[in-house]
Each structure stands twice: as structure tokens, then as C-alpha cells.
Amino acid sequence: MYADNLVLISHTKRNKPKPRPSITKTMWESNYFGVPLSSVVCPDRPIPVFIERCIEYIEKTGILTEGIYRVSGNRCEMESLQRQFDQDHSLDFVEKDFTVNAVAGAMKSFFSELPEPLVPYNMQAELVEAHKINDRDQKLHALKEVLRKFPKENYELFKYVISHLNRVSQHNKVNLMTSENLSICFWPTLMRPDFTTMDALTATRTYQTIIELFIQQCPFFFYNRPPTELPGATPMCNGNEENPDVIEETEEVHGEQQGSNIEDMSHLDVGIEDIPEKMLKVTKKNSIESDSV
Numbered sequence: 001m002y003a004d005n006l007v008l009i010s011h012t013k014r015n016k017p018k019p020r021p022s023i024t025k026t027m028w029e030s031n032y033f034g035v036p037l038s039s040v041v042c043p044d045r046p047i048p049v050f051i052e053r054c055i056e057y058i059e060k061t062g063i064l065t066e067g068i069y070r071v072s073g074n075r076c077e078m079e080s081l082q083r084q085f086d087q088d089h090s091l092d093f094v095e096k097d098f099t100v101n102a103v104a105g106a107m108k109s110f111f112s113e114l115p116e117p118l119v120p121y122n123m124q125a126e127l128v129e130a131h132k133i134n135d136r137d138q139k140l141h142a143l144k145e146v147l148r149k150f151p152k153e154n155y156e157l158f159k160y161v162i163s164h165l166n167r168v169s170q171h172n173k174v175n176l177m178t179s180e181n182l183s184i185c186f187w188p189t190l191m192r193p194d195f196t197t198m199d200a201l202t203a204t205r206t207y208q209t210i211i212e213l214f215i216q217q218c219p220f221f222f223y224n225r226p227p228t229e230l231p232g233a234t235p236m237c238n239g240n241e242e243n244p245d246v247i248e249e250t251e252e253v254h255g256e257q258q259g260s261n262i263e264d265m266s267h268l269d270v271g272i273e274d275i276p277e278k279m280l281k282v283t284k285k286n287s288i289e290s291d292s293v
Contacts, residue, residue, distance in 0.1 A: 068104055
């Protein structure tokens with residue numbers, strides 16, 4: 001009887017799903033970071049103030065930075081930025097002279113610390129199924145249908161971030177961040193799969209390609225424009241009368257932008273601490289491929 005109970009307990013433990021916590025933990029009690037997305041947005045302001053400030057700063061001062069989002073920011077500076085913003089939401093990033101990589105890293109950390117990923121877990125399987133469709137147009141429309149099922153706050157913020165990444169990719173000849181390289185940096189942070197399961201490991205390339213498609217085809221997914229027809233050509237998501245809620249790309253970029261060689265993608269700052277080495281090798285191999293739909 002005792003042995004039977006042990007077997008039952010052991011079986012129960014094996015089948016109990018593991019929780020998937022946020023990727024990073026803030027080192028202090030925060031009312032802003034690490035809380036549900038719904039706590040930091042409202043109908044009148046669907047984008048978290050911190051994300052708005054980070055993206056505005058990056059687009060004004062560092063969109064040409066080589067390896068933006070790939071090169072890690074200083075962890076102490078990133079934490080200092082979050083702490084100061086926690087105390088004062090009107091914090092002047094320019095006056096504090098934060099480095100662009102620290103701001104980019106702090107922005108990614110915001111998504112890593114959400115209790116649930118920006119791309120909801122219950123939508124990820126549907127995205128993967130839609131991505132399996134062979135016909136290109138049918139695939140894009142199927143992915144768009146899944147997007148429409150996102151919770152409103154997730155949809156609005158996802159649209160905002162992907163539009164920004166699309167604009168960053170427009171400068172890839174200078175910053176070396178193509179839509180593929182950006183998707184490699186962002187998909188683990190936005191989707192946060194359970195890397196302890198074989199299913200997640202085998203789907204890593206699919207997850208990355210899905211985010212790459214969203215960046216490449218941003219105008220189609222979010223602004224009712226037709227898909228781009230030319231392989232490797234990423235249509236621009238700039239503010240205009242058809243999509244007034246997109247930040248217009250800043251024409252003037254201040255200062256010299258420097259970084260490290262983009263070809264070494266094994267040191268990607270993807271915002272996750274425990275990605276298996278086998279995945280990093282796949283990532284490095286995929287990083288040298290050209291953009292394609």
C-alpha cells in the first residue's frame with residue numbers, strides 16, 4: 001500500500017506542469033515592473049509610459065547604433081534606469097545621459113518581467129499552426145486572424161513594438177539589424193516558451209520566423225496594407241494619415257553610433273538567461289541568412 005502511494009505521488013509530480021515565471025526578477029519591490037500589463041495601461045493610454053519613453057529615446061538618439069538590441073547594455077545602468085523611473089515617471093532620459101544600449105536592454109527587461117509574455121501562451125500554438133500553411137498569402141491572413149484574438153492591451157503594445165522594430169530594420173545597412181536579426185533578439189522575450197520541453201526546443205526556429213514575419217510585414221498585419229511582394233524588402237511603418245498612432249521616424253539622429261560585429265550572434269542579448277547551447281548554435285547559423293518571407 002505504501003509503495004502504491006509512492007508510485008502515485010511520483011506520477012503526480014511528473015505530470016504537474018512547471019510554472020513559467022518571468023525571465024528576470026527585479027531586485028527591489030516595484031509597482032511598475034513585474035506587474036500585469038493591465039496594471040500599467042488604460043483605455044486612454046494603451047502603451048506603458050516606460051515603453052513609450054524608451055522607444056522615443058532610441059529612435060531619436062540611437063536608431064543607427066550598430067547592433068542595437070544585440071549588444072548588451074550595462075546591467076547596473078539598466079537597473080538604475082528602472083529604479084529612477086519607478087520613482088519618477090517623468091524622468092528625463094536625455095538629461096540623465098543613459099546609453100542607448102542600456103535603454104534598449106531596460107525596455108526588453110520590462111517584457112521579460114511581465115508575469116505573462118506579451119504573446120499569450122494560449123495564442124502561441126495557434127500562431128505555429130498558422131505558420132505551417134504553405135501558401136504565403138493564406139499563411140499571412142491566418143496569422144493576422146490569430147493576432148485579432150489577442151487581448152486588447154497585448155495587441156496594442158505588440159503592434160507598437162513591432163512597428164518600432166520595423167523602423168529599426170529600415171536602417172539595417174548602418175545598424176546591421178535586419179528583421180531576422182531583430183527577431184532573433186526579441187522572440188524569446190516576447191514569447192517566453194518553456195525551454196525545458198523538447199517541443200519548445202524544436203519550435204525555436206518557427207517562433208523566430210513568426211516574429212520576423214510580423215516585423216517584415218508590419219504594414220499588412222497592423223495597417224491594412226497589402227503584403228510586400230519582393231523577398232527581402234521590408235515595407236516601412238512610418239506615421240502618416242492612415243496610421244496616425246505610429247511614431248514618425250526621426251530624420252535627425254544625433255551622435256556617432258558604434259557597436260560590435262553583428263556576425264557573431266552567439267552573444268545575443270535576447271533577454272533570457274537559460275537558453276540551451278544547442279539553440280544558440282542554431283541562432284548563430286540562422287543569423288547569416290538573408291531576410292526572406
